[in-house]
Amino acid sequence: MTSNDHGPPEHPGATAAASLAAGAAAGFNLPALRGHNAALVLGLLRAAGEEGVSRLELAARTALTPQAVSKITARLRAEGLAVEAGRRASTGGKPATLLRLVPGARHAIGIHLDRDEAVLVLADLAGAPVAVRRAPLDLTAGAGPVLTAVAREVAAVRAEADAPGVLGAGVACPGPLDHTTGVLRRVTGAPGWDGFPLRDALAARLDLPVVVDKDTNAAALALAHGPGRPSSFAYLHLGTGLGAGLVLDGALYRGPRTGAGEFGHQVVWWDGPRCACGRRGCVEALCLAALARDDLPGAARALGVGAANLVELLDIDRILLGGRTVATHPDVFLCGVTEELTDRAAARGSARPSVAVVPADGPGTVAQGAAQLILGPLFGASAGSAAVPQRGVVSEESGVRAMAALP
Amino acid sequence: MTSNDHGPPEHPGATAAASLAAGAAAGFNLPALRGHNAALVLGLLRAAGEEGVSRLELAARTALTPQAVSKITARLRAEGLAVEAGRRASTGGKPATLLRLVPGARHAIGIHLDRDEAVLVLADLAGAPVAVRRAPLDLTAGAGPVLTAVAREVAAVRAEADAPGVLGAGVACPGPLDHTTGVLRRVTGAPGWDGFPLRDALAARLDLPVVVDKDTNAAALALAHGPGRPSSFAYLHLGTGLGAGLVLDGALYRGPRTGAGEFGHQVVWWDGPRCACGRRGCVEALCLAALARDDLPGAARALGVGAANLVELLDIDRILLGGRTVATHPDVFLCGVTEELTDRAAARGSARPSVAVVPADGPGTVAQGAAQLILGPLFGASAGSAAVPQRGVVSEESGVRAMAALP
DNA sequence: GCGCTTTGGCAACACTGTTGCTTAAGTGGA
DNA sequence: TCCACTTAAGCAACAGTGTTGCCAAAGCGC
Numbered sequence: 001m002t003s004n005d006h007g008p009p010e011h012p013g014a015t016a017a018a019s020l021a022a023g024a025a026a027g028f029n030l031p032a033l034r035g036h037n038a039a040l041v042l043g044l045l046r047a048a049g050e051e052g053v054s055r056l057e058l059a060a061r062t063a064l065t066p067q068a069v070s071k072i073t074a075r076l077r078a079e080g081l082a083v084e085a086g087r088r089a090s091t092g093g094k095p096a097t098l099l100r101l102v103p104g105a106r107h108a109i110g111i112h113l114d115r116d117e118a119v120l121v122l123a124d125l126a127g128a129p130v131a132v133r134r135a136p137l138d139l140t141a142g143a144g145p146v147l148t149a150v151a152r153e154v155a156a157v158r159a160e161a162d163a164p165g166v167l168g169a170g171v172a173c174p175g176p177l178d179h180t181t182g183v184l185r186r187v188t189g190a191p192g193w194d195g196f197p198l199r200d201a202l203a204a205r206l207d208l209p210v211v212v213d214k215d216t217n218a219a220a221l222a223l224a225h226g227p228g229r230p231s232s233f234a235y236l237h238l239g240t241g242l243g244a245g246l247v248l249d250g251a252l253y254r255g256p257r258t259g260a261g262e263f264g265h266q267v268v269w270w271d272g273p274r275c276a277c278g279r280r281g282c283v284e285a286l287c288l289a290a291l292a293r294d295d296l297p298g299a300a301r302a303l304g305v306g307a308a309n310l311v312e313l314l315d316i317d318r319i320l321l322g323g324r325t326v327a328t329h330p331d332v333f334l335c336g337v338t339e340e341l342t343d344r345a346a347a348r349g350s351a352r353p354s355v356a357v358v359p360a361d362g363p364g365t366v367a368q369g370a371a372q373l374i375l376g377p378l379f380g381a382s383a384g385s386a387a388v389p390q391r392g393v394v395s396e397e398s399g400v401r402a403m404a405a406l407p
Numbered sequence: 408m409t410s411n412d413h414g415p416p417e418h419p420g421a422t423a424a425a426s427l428a429a430g431a432a433a434g435f436n437l438p439a440l441r442g443h444n445a446a447l448v449l450g451l452l453r454a455a456g457e458e459g460v461s462r463l464e465l466a467a468r469t470a471l472t473p474q475a476v477s478k479i480t481a482r483l484r485a486e487g488l489a490v491e492a493g494r495r496a497s498t499g500g501k502p503a504t505l506l507r508l509v510p511g512a513r514h515a516i517g518i519h520l521d522r523d524e525a526v527l528v529l530a531d532l533a534g535a536p537v538a539v540r541r542a543p544l545d546l547t548a549g550a551g552p553v554l555t556a557v558a559r560e561v562a563a564v565r566a567e568a569d570a571p572g573v574l575g576a577g578v579a580c581p582g583p584l585d586h587t588t589g590v591l592r593r594v595t596g597a598p599g600w601d602g603f604p605l606r607d608a609l610a611a612r613l614d615l616p617v618v619v620d621k622d623t624n625a626a627a628l629a630l631a632h633g634p635g636r637p638s639s640f641a642y643l644h645l646g647t648g649l650g651a652g653l654v655l656d657g658a659l660y661r662g663p664r665t666g667a668g669e670f671g672h673q674v675v676w677w678d679g680p681r682c683a684c685g686r687r688g689c690v691e692a693l694c695l696a697a698l699a700r701d702d703l704p705g706a707a708r709a710l711g712v713g714a715a716n717l718v719e720l721l722d723i724d725r726i727l728l729g730g731r732t733v734a735t736h737p738d739v740f741l742c743g744v745t746e747e748l749t750d751r752a753a754a755r756g757s758a759r760p761s762v763a764v765v766p767a768d769g770p771g772t773v774a775q776g777a778a779q780l781i782l783g784p785l786f787g788a789s790a791g792s793a794a795v796p797q798r799g800v801v802s803e804e805s806g807v808r809a810m811a812a813l814p
Numbered sequence: 815g816c817g818c819t820t821t822g823g824c825a826a827c828a829c830t831g832t833t834g835c836t837t838a839a840g841t842g843g844a
Numbered sequence: 845t846c847c848a849c850t851t852a853a854g855c856a857a858c859a860g861t862g863t864t865g866c867c868a869a870a871g872c873g874c
Contacts, residue, residue, distance in 0.1 A: 027444050027469035028435065029831050030861055037434050037862085056821065062434035068862050070822065093820020094870040232663050244720075248662075253655055255722025256639050262719040265751075267712055269677050269688075279751065281676075305674055309716070312669040313651075315662025344672075344686065436862050437830055444831085463852065475831050477853060500851020501839040 036380070037064065041072050043379035045082055045101040046126060046225070052085045052098030073099055080105045081125070101125060106165035106378075109154060109208070110371030112215065112364075113173040115139045115189060118150060120157045121364055122166075123371035125378070127225060131160035132364060139173075140190045143201065151205050168209035170373030171198065172218035172366050175243075179258040182212040188241075211373040213254075215366050216261050220245025221252055221376065222369030223320055223360050230317035234310050235360065236263060238303065238333070239323040242284040248314065268305045296329055300336020307337050307357075308344040320360040330359040443787070444471065448479050450786035452489055452508040453533060453632070459492045459505030480506055487512045488532070508532060513572040513785075516561060516615070517778030519622065519771075520580040522546045522596060525557060527564045528771055529573075530778035532785070534632060538567035539771060546580075547597045550608065558612050575616035577780030578605065579625035579773050582650075586665040589619040595648075618780040622773050623668050624659055627652025628783065629776030630727055630767050631659070637724035641717050642767065643670060645710065645740070646730040649691040655721065675712045703736055707743020714744050714764075715751040727767040741765075 028036070040062050044053060055073060059066040076082040077099075085100040103126035110121040116138070122131040135153050139146065154169065176185040182199020203210040213221075220235040224247050235245040244263035246253045254260050264284030265277050272281030273289055283306035290298035307319050319337060326333045338357045435443070447469050451460060462480060466473040483489040484506075492507035510533035517528040523545070529538040542560050546553065561576065583592040589606020610617040620628075627642040631654050642652040651670035653660045661667050671691030672684050679688030680696055690713035697705035714726050726744060733740045745764045 027447055027471040027475070027831090028440050029471065029475070030440075030859080031831095033435050033437075033440050033830085033861060040434055054821080064434040064436065065863055066822070067824095067864080068434070068436070071862080074823095090871050091820070092872055093818080094822075096821065230663075246721075248655065248660060253721075255655075256637075256724055257722055259722030260720065262722070265719055266716045267675055270675050270679075270712055272677075278753070305677055309673045310720070312672055313667065313717070313720075314653075314660075315664055315666030315669070317663055346685070434862090437828080438862095440830065440861085461852080472832055473853070474833080474855095478831080481854095494852095497840050498851070499841055500849085501853075503852065 037062065037068070038072055038076065039378060039380040041069065042076065042081065042101070045076075045099060046379055047229075048100070049126075050100070052100040054088060054096035054098055056096060058099070103128060104130075104164075106167055107163040108167050108371040108374035109157065109169040110218075110367040110369065110373075111150060111154070111169055111171045112218070112367035112370055113137065113139065113146070113150070113171060114215070114366075115174065118153060119364060119367040120153050121367040121371055122157050122161055122163050123368060123375065124163070125375065127222070127368060127372060127375060129364060129368060130163055131157050132367075133157045133160070139187070140192065142192050143196055143198075147201060147205055150202065154206055166208065167378075168211065168374040169202065169206055170218070170370035171202065171210060171212045172215045172370040172373075173198075173212070175214040175216075175258070177212060177214060177258060179211075179213050179217075179254055182210065184212075209374070213370070213373055214243075214245070214258065214261065216243040216245040217252055217254060217258075218245075218366050218369030218373065219322060219360075220247050220320075220369065221372040222365045224250075224252070224372075226360075228318070232314065232316040233318040233320060234263075234307070234314070234316055235320040235322060236303065236307060237323040238287060238299075238321070238325045242287055242303075244310070246314070246316075248316075263306060263310070266306050266309065268302070268309065291325065296332045297336055299325075300333045301340060303333065304337040304340025308340045311341060312344065317356075319357045321357065322360045322365065326359065334359055444469065444475070445479055445483065446785060446787040448476065449483065449488065449508070452483075452506060453786055454636075455507070456533075457507070459507040461495060461503035461505055463503060465506070510535060511537075511571075513574055514570040515574050515778040515781035516564065516576040517625075517774040517776065517780075518557060518561070518576055518578045519625070519774040519777055520544070520546065520553075520557070520578060521622070521773075522581065525560060526771060526774040527560050528774040528778055529564050529568055529570050530775060530782065531570070532782060534629070534775060534779060534782060536771060536775060537570055538564050539774075540564045540567070546594070547599065549599050550603050550605075554608060554612055557609065561613055573615065574785075575618065575781040576609065576613055577625070577777035578609065578617060578619045579622045579777040579780075580605075580619070582621040582623075582665070584619060584621060584665060586618075586620050586624075586661055589617065591619075616781070620661075620777070620780055621650075621652075621665065621668065623650040623652040624661060624665075625652075625773050625776030625780065626729060626767075627654050627727075627776065628659055628779040629772045631657075631779075633767075635725070639721065639723040640725040640727060641670075641714070641721070641723055642727040642729060643710065643714060644730040645694060645706075645728070645732045649694055649710075651717070653721070653723075655723075670713060670717070673713050673716065675709070675716065698732065703739045704743055706732075707740045708747060710740065711744040711747025715747045718748060719751065724763075726764045728764065729767045729772065 041058055044058055044061055055069045056066055058073070059069045062069065073082060081102055082099050083102055085098050087095040087097050089095060103124040106125050107130065108123050110123055112119040116136065118135050118137040120133040121129045124130050133153050133156055135149065137146065137149055158166065174187055177183065178185065182197060184193040184196045184198050186194045199210045199212045216235065216237050219237060223235055231250040232248050237243050242264035244261040246261055265275065265279070265282045267279060267281050268283055269281030269286060273285060274280050275282040275285030283302055286302035287299045290302060310316065311319065321330070321333055321337065334357055341357065448465055451465055451468055462476045463473055465480070466476045469476065480489060488509055489506050490509055492505050494502040494504050496502060510531040513532050514537065515530050517530055519526040523543065525542050525544040527540040528536045531537050540560050540563055542556065544553065544556055565573065580591070581594050584590065585592065589604060591600040591603045591605050593601045606617045606619045623642065623644050626644060630642055638657040639655050644650050649671035651668040653668055672682065672686070672689040674686060674688050675690055676688030676693060680692060681687055682689040682692030690709055693709035694706045697709060717723065718726065728737070728740055728744065741764055748764065
């Protein structure tokens, strides 16, 4: 393995990945099969957390044979990704040996590029931060200075902890951008980035695989594996603007152009006040206007109407609220949104809304989600399309990748 | 194979399928691998249509080896699902042998249960109707009479054409309902169906696998394989009500409770006129109100505002318009919706909307889509979750199923 | 101590896609 | 006409997956 076999796609030629980009799904061969099942087991190990799972439970949940699970877990143990951790009390026979994920076996870097600062996280396999750095940053300064600063911070965060097996770096930044190519578009307030191939440039600089996504998507990803883990939910972020990250059927939904989640400019009052976008009655405009006159309940209500629309359209299980503005008065927004959802549910006949509204988000959430852009694919079908640029995508599926990438 | 090995799940026990229903993704074994790849190839054959595809092209698109494709296509030919069909002009070497799908090798029945009539389609593998029947039906009459009538019509439509290899029946009816269990809920105007296990009852009656889904979802499915085939689109249906079917990333999105697509009660004018649902300013209410005063452009505009919200939120490629009301003046609705989308796109800086608005839908679209509920899983990752109830789901994946089910 | 239950591994196996090589069937130039 | 070259497809041997059948380990309860 040479030092930089993951960077910019220097071969635009007819690799398997390129020919598949046309849209067709990929065929499965034996290595892919192996990787898929390994990733699946790894995902169940992650879900089990500290408690661990027995081989037979894994077999039941994957619908694989116990023997197959034994082989797979043996490989995972050989790679240091899993260990045996005690045994469960007997239920009348031989007690089950518990298996547990080894979080520290691999790591990923999560980078949150915001307009005024950068937050970096070095996360282990469980997604837990091993090291965190926070540095002021001027996103409008242009690519050169920003990349230099990011590279410096990455080196610093890697130095803070002894983290073997760094698999790559995920970058979350304000949209719009194209997740599949890692190219930024006209970022609000920093138009100089338009067309800049951030993924490839940073991959070359860091000598690591890099994945780029919108900040709201990263936040949703960070929350996708929390307690409860609904398979479909929406994360609504109310800060200086209003955006959303959608997790549908357990996978982040980005849309064909990474444009999904433009929640702020949903029109809910079509002859309402004008929005900066030029139209009338956008949720964002209503929220911001209410906030400007210190009418928090009003802002919550506007948000709630949009959220209710979302819930009806997508039948989602949960609404997560986050962002600096929400964080100031979480309960006001929680109640306001819940109330709208309850009203809407009542109109449809059910007494209580089928969705729960939950406050989420912390200072490092987006950066942790950015790390999930790298970690996600290791754990099976959970996290959207496989977008980590790498050669031989077909033969080196998710799970295998964790094993191949040794420190 | 006994006569009824697909009907109601008589073993609520610990089958693989049952244990997996808890949420985890399924592991892949060799039969599943084989089925997946066969389905993938079958899907490409379907996409190629009359023209056919060469083995090497299939290999390139699936990222499988030419040799693997040779083996797979040999199996498909042995099962009668594919044939060699001429050869392409040489490009300097041996000319490519073209392979083509044999549409008549298998069939599926599509049943559209509407409030006042039933439309039945006997569709071949290409989705083309081989026979069609239309019969008046009173959905409020209750389960007994309706099931009897449906069984009679199914027998009749099967008698109309010599269709070997009927794989099952798809049923499309007004929601709400649960696609995964095939149980109806409080169907508007026919509350007697609430809780009725339509799928299992009909499967027992017809001695065929049955899949149930909402009519709007079926329509979307029918349109998912038309020319152009965008990977993400929304089908908006404006008839006596307003609903939507969402195809996201190439798969029908139903939501956790088959509730997705409730487009009609999106609020776009929060202090607008009251809707039957109890709230104000729902798109449906605005559309119907406009129609009531013969204001077609007004209805189109209301629809357009909702559609624009949808496009922004989900970043979809296309809006398909259908339903009886749209069919009366398709161009008015087309223009009205397009105009709203253009406005919205202009606000975001791009000159033209990134989505195309297309009229779709015909009298038999929903029934054809219902047939796709059965046919879809044969053709690979395209059509949503595998919901055809069958034993040994894990070991008998999609493609295999077509082969196993001989007349 | 002994039968029973449950957990997990070993060995042989069936069957997948892959690799290496060969054959088929054309084109184009000497 | 012949021959090199190109492209398409198949045959045979192979590597490696999960599965099957059987057996050992380890605890419970009589």
